[in-house]
Amino acid sequence: MITNHSVAVEFKRVMKSFGTKHVLSDVSFQIGHGQALCLLGRSGTGKSVTLKMIMALMRPDSGEVWVDQDNVVGMGEHRLSLVRKKLGYLFQDAALFDSLTLYENLALPLSRLTKKTKDEIDDVIQRVLDDVGLGTEGAKYPAALSGGMKKRAGLARALVLEPKILLADEPSSGLDRITASEIDELLTRRKTEHGTALIIVTHDVHGARRVADKVAVLDKGNLVAFGSVEEVSQSDNDVARRLITE
Amino acid sequence: MRWLSRLFEFVGKIGLFSLRVLIDWLKPPLEFAQFSRQLAEVGNKSLALVVVSGFALGAVMTLHTRSTLVTFGATAMIPAVQAVSFFVEIGPLVAGLLLAGRVGSGIGAVLANMRASEQIDAIESLSIDSFKFLVVPRVLACVIALPFLTLFMDFAGLLGGFLSEELSSHIAPALYLNRAFDYLQWSNFIAPTLKTAVFGFIIGSVSSYFGYTTDKGAQGVGEAATNSVVVSSLLIIVADVLLIKCIFFLFPDTAI
Numbered sequence: 023m024i025t026n027h028s029v030a031v032e033f034k035r036v037m038k039s040f041g042t043k044h045v046l047s048d049v050s051f052q053i054g055h056g057q058a059l060c061l062l063g064r065s066g067t068g069k070s071v072t073l074k075m076i077m078a079l080m081r082p083d084s085g086e087v088w089v090d091q092d093n094v095v096g097m098g099e100h101r102l103s104l105v106r107k108k109l110g111y112l113f114q115d116a117a118l119f120d121s122l123t124l125y126e127n128l129a130l131p132l133s134r135l136t137k138k139t140k141d142e143i144d145d146v147i148q149r150v151l152d153d154v155g156l157g158t159e160g161a162k163y164p165a166a167l168s169g170g171m172k173k174r175a176g177l178a179r180a181l182v183l184e185p186k187i188l189l190a191d192e193p194s195s196g197l198d199r200i201t202a203s204e205i206d207e208l209l210t211r212r213k214t215e216h217g218t219a220l221i222i223v224t225h226d227v228h229g230a231r232r233v234a235d236k237v238a239v240l241d242k243g244n245l246v247a248f249g250s251v252e253e254v255s256q257s258d259n260d261v262a263r264r265l266i267t268e
Numbered sequence: 269m270r271w272l273s274r275l276f277e278f279v280g281k282i283g284l285f286s287l288r289v290l291i292d293w294l295k296p297p298l299e300f301a302q303f304s305r306q307l308a309e310v311g312n313k314s315l316a317l318v319v320v321s322g323f324a325l326g327a328v329m330t331l332h333t334r335s336t337l338v339t340f341g342a343t344a345m346i347p348a349v350q351a352v353s354f355f356v357e358i359g360p361l362v363a364g365l366l367l368a369g370r371v372g373s374g375i376g377a378v379l380a381n382m383r384a385s386e387q388i389d390a391i392e393s394l395s396i397d398s399f400k401f402l403v404v405p406r407v408l409a410c411v412i413a414l415p416f417l418t419l420f421m422d423f424a425g426l427l428g429g430f431l432s433e434e435l436s437s438h439i440a441p442a443l444y445l446n447r448a449f450d451y452l453q454w455s456n457f458i459a460p461t462l463k464t465a466v467f468g469f470i471i472g473s474v475s476s477y478f479g480y481t482t483d484k485g486a487q488g489v490g491e492a493a494t495n496s497v498v499v500s501s502l503l504i505i506v507a508d509v510l511l512i513k514c515i516f517f518l519f520p521d522t523a524i
Contacts, residue, residue: 079389103395117390120382121305131394179390 028054029088030187030219031076036085038071045071046082047243053236055186058213058220060230062265063240069223070114072240073189076221077111078102090186107135110185114192116176118164124151124175125160128182135183146182154178154208170201177208187219188212194226206232227266239265285481286473289407292400299405306409310371314417317370318363322421325362326350326428334436343437347448350429355452359422360460361508364467367414368500372475375406376496379479380489388480403480407472414468415461422461455519463511467504474500 032052038045045068053059061069074080075087078094086093092105118127128147132138138146151157154174159167167175173193180188190209194202206229212218213233224230230237230251237254239247239262247254247262255266330350337343379402382388391398430444475496482488 074389077389077393079392099397106393106395109393111390111393113386113390115385117386119387119390131396135395179394183394 030055030057030090031221032086032088033072033075034086034088036075036082036087038068038075038080038082044243046240049085049240049243049245051238051245051248052088053219053221055219056213056217057235058209058222058233059236059238060234061221061223061238061240062225062227062230062262064261064265067240068243069240070191073111073191073221073223076187076189077106077109107183108186110180110183110188112173112176112180112188112190112193114195116164116172118167118172118175118179120164122163123160124156124162124164124167124178127164127175127179128160131179131183150178150182153181155204170197170205173197173201173205174208177205181212184216185218187221190220190222190224192223192225194224194229199228202226202229203232209233230266237266281481282474282477285477286469288399289404289469289473289476292397292404293408295400297400299401302401302405303408306405307413309374310367310406310409311413311417314367314370314413315420317366318417318421319424321362321366322354322359322424323428325358326354326425326430327432328428329353329358329425330429330432334433344447346433347429347439347444348451351426351448351452352456354422354425354429355457356460359425360418360464360467361504363414363418363421364464364471364504364508365501367410367417367467368471368504369497371410372471372496372500373493375472375475376479376492376494377489379403379406379476380482380492381479383480383482384485384488399480403476406476407469410468410472411465412468414464414471418461418464453521455521459515459519463508463515466507466511470503470507471500474503 029052033049036046036049049072051059061072063069071080075082076089076094078087078097082095085095087095089105090108092101094102094105097105118124119130122130125147128150129143132143132146147160148157151160154177156171156174156178159171159175164172164175177190177193180190188209193205193209197205209220209222210233213220220233222230222233234251236249237247237251238245239254239257239259241259241261246259247257249257251266254262257263330346333346333349334343337345337349379388382402388398388402391401426448430439430441433439433444478492478495478499482492484491
């Protein structure tokens with residue numbers, strides 16, 4: 023159990039349904055600052071929904087979602103915007119804005135949410151792009167980037183405001199092993215060097231083993247296993263064990 | 269009865285969406301950069317379509333009018349008929365319908381694609397109000413651009429009509445213009461041109477509604493584009509009837 027002041031994200035008895043389909047049933051877990059949690063599970067088991075609830079892009083039917091000591095369920099837009107500044111979100115397909123260059127994609131949150139000058143913004147963008155290996159690609163539009171570059175660009179945008187908590191939806195999907203491991207290295211570095219909490223939805227067990235301090239396994243809307251990779255690999259639950267070991 | 273309740277639900281949703289546009293319009297920040305971008309998209313990129321269509325329509329209309337008026341020996345009325353019909357009705361309505369096709373489908377498809385590819389979620393995740401950032405500038409751009417585009421259509425139609433008439437009767441430009449504006453009053457010109465701002469609001473709000481609220485992924489992109497054009501066009505025609513009644517009420521002299 024994490025002591026209360028260090029909790030980055032906590033779910034308390036969260037339930038969510040779409041029509042008659044229960045996507046999350048009574049899910050509870052918590053993750054601390056500076057820790058990495060990998061959410062594993064078969065497709066359609068509510069992993070991405072979990073991330074969207076943390077960002078308050080979706081609201082649960084019942085339960086509480088705590089982000090750094092704030093319950094985001096039912097929170098007003100103004101307070102929500104303050105909480106969201108603590109969060110970074112790497113979307114599955116990067117979700118870069120098509121009509122903006124990579125530079126403009128990163129400049130948008132900086133110019134709107136900070137009081138940085140143009141030169142300071144340029145410096146931050148160059149540093150973040152260098153960090154993800156896209157230092158010379160700022161003038162390109164998303165359509166001109168490869169799949170791996172888009173993922174890196176999405177990660178750069180998610181990191182540009184220095185979030186305390188980073189949410190990543192399948193950061194290595196569709197990538198070759200080398201690029202996937204480079205993305206994992208970037209995420210791990212973020213955790214160790216900046217103390218950023220990571221919550222990563224993934225199907226990549228190798229990646230989860232490299233990055234995760236904790237693993238949560240969702241199956242049919244239920245949290246069937248939670249713990250370290252070793253603990254989950256010895257779980258009583260067949261799905262959880264097979265996901266980790268096979 | 270089920271379709272009726274669905275119709276009311278749909279009308280209510282579009283009504284609330286449009287109301288939110290009006291409310292958010294006045295709230296800071298003004299999103300000037302987005303508005304400029306959208307104004308260029310709606311205005312500049314539609315200009316060629318509007319001018320060419322107006323020119324062709326003006327020329328064709330003169331050819332048809334001439335063949336009828338020749339029978340009555342009233343060919344001198346051609347410039348006036350051309351000007352009154354274009355400025356009062358054809359220009360505003362055709363400009364509205366053309367823009368519903370070009371701009372409406374574009375707005376619907378772009379926003380639906382942004383929804384499907386999670387770009388709208390990404391905007392929200394950056395603490396930016398996606399409605400204010402994406403929808404309001406688009407609607408405002410349509411409202412501002414449409415009256416100006418209508419003017420271009422009106423004058424292009426007049427030019428097309430003149431060239432067509434010049435080829436038939438070698439009429440002098442000054443005489444054509446003199447006859448064209450003989451029967452036009454300011455109220456014939458200003459009210460119908462300004463009513464296209466309402467058409468712009470309809471195009472912007474309806475198209476944004478279909479694009480912004482879709483939840484059908486890639487399939488929703490095509491649906492949003494089609495629905496934007498169909499519903500915008502339909503509402504423009506219905507609004508035109510109501511607005512003409514309003515114009516006649518406010519400017520009784522224009523009711524011929």
